[in-house]
Amino acid sequence: MRATVMHGPGDVRIENVPDSQIREPTDAIIRVTSACICGSDLWPYTLMTEGEPAQRMGHEAIGIVEEIGSAVATLKKGDLVVMPFAFSDGTCVFCHEHLHTACQHGGFFGNGGMEGAQAEALRIPQADGTLFALPVGPDDALMASLLTLSDVMGTGHHAAVVARVGPGKAAAVIGDGAVGLCGVIAAKRLGAEQIVIMGRHADRLALARDFGATEVVSERGEDGVARVLALTGGLGVHAVLECVGTDQAMDTAVGIVRPGGAIGRVGVPHYEAVPSSLPLFFKNATVGGGPAPVRAYIEELLPDVLEGRIEPGRVFDRTVGLDGVPEGYRAMNDRESIKVMVKP
Amino acid sequence: MRATVMHGPGDVRIENVPDSQIREPTDAIIRVTSACICGSDLWPYTLMTEGEPAQRMGHEAIGIVEEIGSAVATLKKGDLVVMPFAFSDGTCVFCHEHLHTACQHGGFFGNGGMEGAQAEALRIPQADGTLFALPVGPDDALMASLLTLSDVMGTGHHAAVVARVGPGKAAAVIGDGAVGLCGVIAAKRLGAEQIVIMGRHADRLALARDFGATEVVSERGEDGVARVLALTGGLGVHAVLECVGTDQAMDTAVGIVRPGGAIGRVGVPHYEAVPSSLPLFFKNATVGGGPAPVRAYIEELLPDVLEGRIEPGRVFDRTVGLDGVPEGYRAMNDRESIKVMVKP
Numbered sequence: 001m002r003a004t005v006m007h008g009p010g011d012v013r014i015e016n017v018p019d020s021q022i023r024e025p026t027d028a029i030i031r032v033t034s035a036c037i038c039g040s041d042l043w044p045y046t047l048m049t050e051g052e053p054a055q056r057m058g059h060e061a062i063g064i065v066e067e068i069g070s071a072v073a074t075l076k077k078g079d080l081v082v083m084p085f086a087f088s089d090g091t092c093v094f095c096h097e098h099l100h101t102a103c104q105h106g107g108f109f110g111n112g113g114m115e116g117a118q119a120e121a122l123r124i125p126q127a128d129g130t131l132f133a134l135p136v137g138p139d140d141a142l143m144a145s146l147l148t149l150s151d152v153m154g155t156g157h158h159a160a161v162v163a164r165v166g167p168g169k170a171a172a173v174i175g176d177g178a179v180g181l182c183g184v185i186a187a188k189r190l191g192a193e194q195i196v197i198m199g200r201h202a203d204r205l206a207l208a209r210d211f212g213a214t215e216v217v218s219e220r221g222e223d224g225v226a227r228v229l230a231l232t233g234g235l236g237v238h239a240v241l242e243c244v245g246t247d248q249a250m251d252t253a254v255g256i257v258r259p260g261g262a263i264g265r266v267g268v269p270h271y272e273a274v275p276s277s278l279p280l281f282f283k284n285a286t287v288g289g290g291p292a293p294v295r296a297y298i299e300e301l302l303p304d305v306l307e308g309r310i311e312p313g314r315v316f317d318r319t320v321g322l323d324g325v326p327e328g329y330r331a332m333n334d335r336e337s338i339k340v341m342v343k344p
Numbered sequence: 345m346r347a348t349v350m351h352g353p354g355d356v357r358i359e360n361v362p363d364s365q366i367r368e369p370t371d372a373i374i375r376v377t378s379a380c381i382c383g384s385d386l387w388p389y390t391l392m393t394e395g396e397p398a399q400r401m402g403h404e405a406i407g408i409v410e411e412i413g414s415a416v417a418t419l420k421k422g423d424l425v426v427m428p429f430a431f432s433d434g435t436c437v438f439c440h441e442h443l444h445t446a447c448q449h450g451g452f453f454g455n456g457g458m459e460g461a462q463a464e465a466l467r468i469p470q471a472d473g474t475l476f477a478l479p480v481g482p483d484d485a486l487m488a489s490l491l492t493l494s495d496v497m498g499t500g501h502h503a504a505v506v507a508r509v510g511p512g513k514a515a516a517v518i519g520d521g522a523v524g525l526c527g528v529i530a531a532k533r534l535g536a537e538q539i540v541i542m543g544r545h546a547d548r549l550a551l552a553r554d555f556g557a558t559e560v561v562s563e564r565g566e567d568g569v570a571r572v573l574a575l576t577g578g579l580g581v582h583a584v585l586e587c588v589g590t591d592q593a594m595d596t597a598v599g600i601v602r603p604g605g606a607i608g609r610v611g612v613p614h615y616e617a618v619p620s621s622l623p624l625f626f627k628n629a630t631v632g633g634g635p636a637p638v639r640a641y642i643e644e645l646l647p648d649v650l651e652g653r654i655e656p657g658r659v660f661d662r663t664v665g666l667d668g669v670p671e672g673y674r675a676m677n678d679r680e681s682i683k684v685m686v687k688p
Contacts, residue, residue: 093579094603099628102603162630235437259438259446262632269625273617281613284443286506286632288606290625 002344003119004057004325006041009048012057012326020115020123025071026089028127030063030081033138034147035117035342036316037328038085039177040268041110045329058118058342059085059109060150064138065131066121074128080138081131083117083124084295085109085151090129098296103129108291118325120344132298136306144313144341145305148182152339153301153312154294155266156182156243160190162264162288163239167191170232172256173213175243176204178315178339179266181211183241185310188212196228196237198252204338207314221248225255236261242289247271250287257285265289316341346688347463348401348669350385353392356401356670364459364467369415370433372471374407374425377482378491379461379686380660381672382429383521384612385454389673402462402686403429403453404494408482409475410465418472424482425475427461427468428639429453429495434473442640447473452635462669464688476642480650488657488685489649492526496683497645497656498638499610500526500587504534506608506632507583511535514576516600517557519587520548522659522683523610525555527585529654532556540572540581542596548682551658565592569599580605586633591615594631601629609633660685 003017020029035058044055061083065075075081088095088103095103105126110116115123124130134146145153156179165171171192173183176199187195188211197213198220199205205216217227229236236258242249245267253263254276266289274280274287304310319341320328328340347361364373379402388399405427409419419425432439432447439447449470454460459467468474478490489497500523509515515536517527520543531539532555541557542564543549549560561571573580580602586593589611597607598620610633618624618631648654663685664672672684 097604099604102628260441260443265625269621271621273619274621274624274631275617277613277615277618280618281609281634284446284632284634284637286630287618288628288630290628293628 001120002322004116004322005054006044006048006057007054009046012045012329014322014325020121022067022069023123024125025069026126026128027069028065028072028075028124028131029067029121030061030083030124031066031121032061032063032117032119032344034143035061035344036147037118037325037332037340037342038151039179041329042333043268043270045333055110056114056116056119057110058116059111060147061117062143062147062150068127072127075131075133079133080136081133082146082149082298083131084154086291087125087130088295089126095129098293100293100295101291118342130295132295142305142313144316145311147341148312148315149294149298149301149305151294152178152315153182153185154297155179155292156241157186157297157301158292159183159241159243159264159266159289160186160239162262163241164262165190165192165239168193169238170194171239171241172196172198172228172237173241173243174198174249174252175267176201176208177243180241180243181208181315181338182312183243184208184211184213185312187239187241189304189310192239194232196231198224201335221252224252228256232258240264243267245270247275251275254280254285257283259283260285262286262288266292315339319343345464346666348460348666349398350388350392350401351398353390356389356673358666358669364465366411366413367467368469369413370470370472371413372409372416372419372468372475373411373465374405374427374468375410375465376405376407376461376463376688378487379405379688380491381462381669381676381684381686382495383523385673386677387612387614389677399454400458400460400463401454402460403455404491405461406487406491406494412471416471419475419477423477424480425477426490426493426642427475428498430635430639431469431474432639433470439473442637444637444639445635462686474639476639486649486657488660489655491685492656492659493638493642493645493649495638496522496659497526497529498641499523499636500585501530501641501645502636503527503585503587503608503610503633504530504583506606507585508606509534509536509583512537513582514538515583515585516540516542516572516581517585517587518542518593518596519611520545520552521587524585524587525552525659526656527587528552528555528557529656531583531585533648533654536583538576540575542568545679565596568596572600576602584608587611589613591619595619598624598629601627603627604629606630606632610636659683663687
């Protein structure tokens with residue numbers, strides 16, 4: 001079968017690899033019907049270092065169950081399923097606490113030697129706990145939005161939940177990538193009255209406005225902070241959704257958060273320590289977040305997708321086949337594309 | 345009148361200073377009946393630098409209202425009051441949100457040129473919003489515990505609230521100073537089932553056990569983390585009360601917090617950036633806290649003090665007059681004393 005393999009910075013290839021196989025009785029194999037390229041895939045695409053082992057890529061997919069292990073009880077061949085970016089057994093103490101990304105028998109796809117979803121098929125460990133069977137067929141018109149439940153929509157929602165967005169609150173979303181845009185959807189959905197999007201790409205900002213952003217701030221650093229403060233009567237926002245993962249973004253987050261407010265960070269942090277410790281302290285603000293337990297959020301978000309109340313699938317602005325994946329990485333890295341869908 | 349003035353590291357003096365005076369119509373003057381030395385006073389006592397202006401010291405007191413400005417409406421001469429370590433107007437948006445330490449017209453005593461409480465008297469800005477009149481006389485047997493409502497008990501409580509301590513939870517308190525000990529009281533009071541105290545002073549740890557600590561860990565660094573993990577089935581604690589303020593303590597906090605858990609930090613951070621950003625992220629743990637809004641907590645904690653359900657006043661193990669204040673600093677700095685009460 002064919003799969004995407006990252007060999008080094010800018011060196012992403014489509015290769016022939018051995019067919020995915022059941023290894024544990026709790027495994028399933030899915031045939032991927034749609035996958036995508038994630039903003040986080042761009043980190044190794046730009047920063048992978050000499051000597052790092054080649055890695056199968058992709059952690060977001062919808063697919064059809066092709067084979068199940070002997071212990072898989074809740075799925076059957078032919079089911080159309082969402083694959084969250086992390087696998088989880090669904091039964092451990094953390095899964096019961098709805099923190100599936102801390103599962104005691106879990107892990108991440110397209111990472112640390114695991115198979116990836118930018119491929120014709122892949123092996124799913126802990127299939128019963130991981131996969132979520134959809135009540136629609138593979139040609140459903142909502143497929144793009146359903147696909148976002150595997151990562152970006154759940155991740156934007158996580159940022160909003162951790163940032164304690166609620167009715168009447170002022171929120172700011174740092175970053176106009178696919179996760180930031182889904183963060184706008186999530187903030188709106190949870191009742192935020194004011195939603196400031198911070199970004200610099202006209203097409204993305206237009207989409208953010210469609211999704212519910214009330215103001216756009218394109219300045220960065222101190223100027224950006226000053227603009228958000230000016231938009232909030234000098235107080236700052238209750239909720240910051242930090243959807244970038246750099247220390248500059250976190251500095252901005254601390255600068256714009258209102259005293260007593262909360263920052264939800266969901267971009268994998270590319271910094272050793274959280275900056276602005278002292279201002280954060282004197283504001284009594286909270287920093288939380290991490291890999292979103294998207295498996296836990298599917299049930300909550302799915303009805304809104306199926307009934308058309310949210311349209312996160314609009315973040316996709318390009319679709320490629322497997323052969324187009326390297327060009328998809330380039331387009332996303334050059335900010336020509338917000339998010340690329342892959343139809344293997 | 346006489347007051348405590350810090351001139352440099354180890355150089356704390358009792359001096360004659362001009363009598364405190366009403367400057368604004370919202371001011372009051374209180375005659376201090378009891379004050380104390382705070383662990384945070386030891387930071388300038390050890391780290392004050394050449395060229396820093398001399399500073400009046402002390403931010404915790406109970407006193408008697410001696411004079412009020414023309415706009416003071418809720419207090420009268422002779423009232424016995426608790427003075428929280430921060431002043432606040434009680435009417436701004438943040439005071440209404442019970443975050444008095446972010447008051448738009450507030451500030452901190454014994455800091456930035458403000459008068460201090462280790463003195464015969466001091467000026468209280470925003471007296472109506474700041475002072476809390478007590479329903480007892482100045483010779484009440486509970487005076488020591490009441491005095492802790494000006495800072496350490498409210499601060500320990502804040503750490504527990506931010507760390508989301510609740511019934512059945514596992515909590516750990518880092519630091520066996522007066523705030524850490526009050527954190528143990530707070531964790532117990534909020535229903536924690538397991539309370540690990542991390543510290544190395546036998547007298548303090550014994551008091552922590554009296555207050556409700558279920559286990560003691562005296563190892564530090566990785567060994568300390570390993571011990572707490574062993575005590576919690578490898579999972580870590582739901583709630584960490586970080587009552588020290590060093591990056592080592594915060595590293596430990598991140599090491600022992602359970603995935604999805606929360607860290608409440610109340611020691612003024614003596615680090616530029618919050619360490620262990622990546623483990624914190626992958627644990628989906630939250631860091632919050634800051635200067636405790638003790639003014640907001642007095643009403644909640646006072647009944648428990650008055651009815652003897654909590655005894656935070658037991659953290660005082662020495663009482664001095666004003667002349668004994670320099671020796672009090674030395675004793676606390678040398679860890680001979682947990683907390684020193686000052687009777688001017």
